[in-house]
Amino acid sequence: MPITVPVLPAGVDPAWLPREVWRPLGSRRTLVDGSGPLVETVHGEVAAGCARYGGAVVRGTRGARGAPGVPDGSYDLVLRLVHHGGAGRHTDPALLASPGEEGFVHERSGGTTTVTASGQRGLLYGLFHVVRLGEDAFRGDRAPEAHRPATELRMLDHWDNVAVHPVMGQVERGYAGGSLFWRDGSAVADLERVRGYGRLLAACGINAVSVNNVNVHEAEAHLLTDRVGDVARIADALRPYGVRTHLSVNFASPVLLGGPACADPLDAAVREWWAEAVRGVYAAVPDFGGFVVKADSEGQPGPFTYGRSHADGANMLAAALAPHGGTVHWRAFVYDHRQDWRDRSSDRARAAYDHFATLDGEFADNAVLQVKHGPMDFQVREPVSPVLGALPRTRVAVEVQATQEYTGQQRHVCWLGPMWSEVLRFRPGGEHGSAVGALARGGMVAVSNVGDDPFWTGHPLAQANLYTFGRLSWQPDAEPRRILDEWIALTFPSAADRLVDGLRTVLHGSWRTYEKYTAPLGVGFMVQPGHHYGPGVDGYEYSPWGTYHFADRDGIGVDRSAATGTGYAAQYSGPWAELYESPGSCPDELLLFFHHVPYGHVLSSGRTVVQHIYDTHFEGVAEVEEARRVWAGLADLVEPARHARVAERYEEQVRCAREWRDQVNSYFLRKSGVADERGRTIY
Numbered sequence: 209m210p211i212t213v214p215v216l217p218a219g220v221d222p223a224w225l226p227r228e229v230w231r232p233l234g235s236r237r238t239l240v241d242g243s244g245p246l247v248e249t250v251h252g253e254v255a256a257g258c259a260r261y262g263g264a265v266v267r268g269t270r271g272a273r274g275a276p277g278v279p280d281g282s283y284d285l286v287l288r289l290v291h292h293g294g295a296g297r298h299t300d301p302a303l304l305a306s307p308g309e310e311g312f313v314h315e316r317s318g319g320t321t322t323v324t325a326s327g328q329r330g331l332l333y334g335l336f337h338v339v340r341l342g343e344d345a346f347r348g349d350r351a352p353e354a355h356r357p358a359t360e361l362r363m364l365d366h367w368d369n370v371a372v373h374p375v376m377g378q379v380e381r382g383y384a385g386g387s388l389f390w391r392d393g394s395a396v397a398d399l400e401r402v403r404g405y406g407r408l409l410a411a412c413g414i415n416a417v418s419v420n421n422v423n424v425h426e427a428e429a430h431l432l433t434d435r436v437g438d439v440a441r442i443a444d445a446l447r448p449y450g451v452r453t454h455l456s457v458n459f460a461s462p463v464l465l466g467g468p469a470c471a472d473p474l475d476a477a478v479r480e481w482w483a484e485a486v487r488g489v490y491a492a493v494p495d496f497g498g499f500v501v502k503a504d505s506e507g508q509p510g511p512f513t514y515g516r517s518h519a520d521g522a523n524m525l526a527a528a529l530a531p532h533g534g535t536v537h538w539r540a541f542v543y544d545h546r547q548d549w550r551d552r553s554s555d556r557a558r559a560a561y562d563h564f565a566t567l568d569g570e571f572a573d574n575a576v577l578q579v580k581h582g583p584m585d586f587q588v589r590e591p592v593s594p595v596l597g598a599l600p601r602t603r604v605a606v607e608v609q610a611t612q613e614y615t616g617q618q619r620h621v622c623w624l625g626p627m628w629s630e631v632l633r634f635r636p637g638g639e640h641g642s643a644v645g646a647l648a649r650g651g652m653v654a655v656s657n658v659g660d661d662p663f664w665t666g667h668p669l670a671q672a673n674l675y676t677f678g679r680l681s682w683q684p685d686a687e688p689r690r691i692l693d694e695w696i697a698l699t700f701p702s703a704a705d706r707l708v709d710g711l712r713t714v715l716h717g718s719w720r721t722y723e724k725y726t727a728p729l730g731v732g733f734m735v736q737p738g739h740h741y742g743p744g745v746d747g748y749e750y751s752p753w754g755t756y757h758f759a760d761r762d763g764i765g766v767d768r769s770a771a772t773g774t775g776y777a778a779q780y781s782g783p784w785a786e787l788y789e790s791p792g793s794c795p796d797e798l799l800l801f802f803h804h805v806p807y808g809h810v811l812s813s814g815r816t817v818v819q820h821i822y823d824t825h826f827e828g829v830a831e832v833e834e835a836r837r838v839w840a841g842l843a844d845l846v847e848p849a850r851h852a853r854v855a856e857r858y859e860e861q862v863r864c865a866r867e868w869r870d871q872v873n874s875y876f877l878r879k880s881g882v883a884d885e886r887g888r889t890i891y
């Protein structure tokens with residue numbers, strides 16, 4: 209039986225799957241051939257499209273048995289699941305012969321478009337590929353093309369609390385309303401929207417979701433044991449779209465949940481407690497993905513308490529998960545958050561590498577080391593974390609932050625595709641080495657930006673970040689602007705050229721615009737403490753969090769060189785250590801991350817540091833004002849609710865950008881005493 213497609217609650221935005229995207233496929237004749245639950249999902253999707261647009265779907269089950277196909281010529285589209293090897297029968301290159309569990313082969317000849325896959329998820333992704341192509345899927349001939357994801361694990365981590373947390377609310381760093389999954393301490397009663405979420409995720413290639421916060425408070429800890437039924441209900445809703453469910457767990461769960469009195473990873477009773485807990489999870493969720501763990505980090509418990517290493521901790525959980533095929537995602541976000549700002553020898557940026565590089569080769573096969581893309585904390589500009597290139601014998605995953613904690617909190621437009629793409633294309637070993645996108649064998653993870661807001665992401669244009677993440681996780685070397693165009697075409701079907709141009713204008717450069725009016729030249733932070741929104745130049749300057757800029761009357765920046773600074777620059781290999789070591793060769797955009805320089809230091813752009821600060825802050829505000837104007841001019845082309853929501857947020861973005869400009873510029877004028885060359889108003 210086909211599954212029925214999810215019906216979103218009234219008023220919820222269809223995001224990148226509005227009904228019109230089904231027209232090309234739904235008005236044609238399709239054969240869905242094969243058997244299995246995800247094939248039923250594919251069948252259900254095609255049937256719904258056909259019911260709406262007058263096409264027809266025929267259900268075959270022969271492909272699954274590997275029998276020769278039914279006469280394909282009578283269909284416009286054939287979606288077929290075949291046994292291994294079958295997918296490549298028209299051509300021989302290796303990839304075509306074996307697109308893998310999640311890949312598919314797409315071709316067109318004699319008026320029939322064919323998608324063949326040897327795994328059910330592959331068929332689902334092939335279906336959405338056809339949806340993305342629209343009418344182009346049914347034109348001309350197309351030689352067989354194999355598509356498959358670069359990595360098996362393409363995941364969203366939800367920082368959702370089961371119950372409202374007194375400080376962090378329901379979703380930690382959430383800017384899109386409450387949780388999609390949890391309400392009042394339990395899984396939401398009606399999971400139809402969660403099903404719809406799974407469908408949106410499948411349509412951009414995401415296949416895993418961790419459903420609770422990495423800071424696992426007591427209410428969330430119980431999801432592992434007595435509340436696992438709630439997890440199972442969510443997993444049931446996501447499963448038809450090929451999305452596996454993961455849980456964040458507290459390292460001290462045995463202690464918290466009434467097991468052994470310690471959580472020592474080498475203690476036999478502790479290990480048995482975890483093995484038993486994991487058996488319980490798999491009894492409830494047979495395809496459970498595994499655990500996410502934040503240990504010894506920002507107050508969370510971890511193996512250090514017992515004098516054990518992080519490999520010991522991760523491997524204990526890996527051992528419990530291994531018999532069931534689960535994976536532990538162990539986060540590398542480990543640093544001292546009780547630092548003394550007077551102590552110039554400790555450097556938070558060094559911490560992940562110092563803790564983990566020596567553990568290379570010690571992690572179990574089903575343990576993944578999940579590394580934030582930069583060494584600090586999702587700032588608008590950071591160098592790529594040296595950890596990503598430092599553990600060749602470890603499965604490493606890259607973690608990015610779709611939720612815009614430090615990039616405007618979904619009140620500002622900040623399309624992060626170009627930033628993520630720079631990270632994924634970075635080659636830690638130099639130009640002849642592999643790119644991060646290829647080194648990340650453990651997968652790609654984003655902190656989700658989604659909540660129960662009708663637009664999913666609070667700011668309607670922030671949907672582009674979620675979509676872009678999914679597509680980049682599938683193909684890390686994809687051109688982000690091409691992905692953005694895909695998102696525009698799906699979200700705004702049959703958009704006039706003026707709308708397409710307008711959307712490109714306001715989104716393409718929005719990350720760099722945000723960078724211009726906030727913390728300069730890679731120095732980071734300068735946000736208001738706690739909530740992290742808006743300017744607070746000295747907000748973290750004398751705090752224990754290790755996030756300093758060291759501005760004084762002469763200069764600014766953190767000396768992280770090996771020669772005179774914290775030595776962080778030497779954590780890089782290949783040409784990078786040398787490049788970052790000297791202010792002369794360090795790229796402008798990272799200068800203050802790596803060096804403390806005088807305000808009069810001349811950048812490679814030819815401007816002094818302080819003049820760069822003034823100029824970029826004026827430019828950044830002007831760019832936001834211009835984007836607001838462009839958006840206002842699109843009012844006749846966008847549905848009123850969406851247009852109004854974005855317009856209202858532009859008012860706030862302009863206000864906040866001006867505040868950033870004026871505070872940052874005034875701060876540096878007062879510190880340095882250097883006037884703006886162009887005599888603009890600085891307070």
Ligand code: GCU
Pocket residue numbers: 380381422423502506541585613
């Ligand atoms: C940031 C963020 C926290 C979060 C942490 C993490 O520090 O502000 O809210 O818990 O990252 O990634 O664990």
